[in-house]
Amino acid sequence: MPELPARDDDDACAVRDDAQLCAARLLGSRTENERLKTQPSSAQRDVAELETRLAEAIAFGEQLRRDVDEQEREKSVWKHSSERWYDAYQREREARASCETKAKKSSWTRPLRDTTALARRALGHVARYGGDA
DSSP: OOOOOOOOHHHHHHHHHHHHHHHHHHHHHHHHHHHHHHHHHHHHHHHHHHHHHHHHHHHHHHHHHHHHHHHHHHHHHHHHHHHHHHHHHHHHHHHHHHHHHHHHHOSSOOOGGGHHHHHHHHHHHHHHHOSOO
């Protein structure tokens, strides 16, 4: 091997600094390389966690949709039930109104609320003039 020329102290310091810089770069790249090696496994953990959270969110959304559908069905049942009840109520009111109208037109009948007075009058008529009540 050929002999290297002798260097002065400045050259030696510069070479030492260059060597330290290269060593630091190598160590830095080694730690960077290790960090990059661990990064995929941490990314895989993050992806797995996000997938489980997504599955939970989808399941929660499905449950909410089922609950809303059930509430809509119940609302529909109650609506139809109340409509039927109101229709029956209206028919009863109309029947009562027609009975009252007919009773007002007839001289010998009274509205339903006057039945006790009508019964008293009938009993008084029977007591006064005789006959069947």
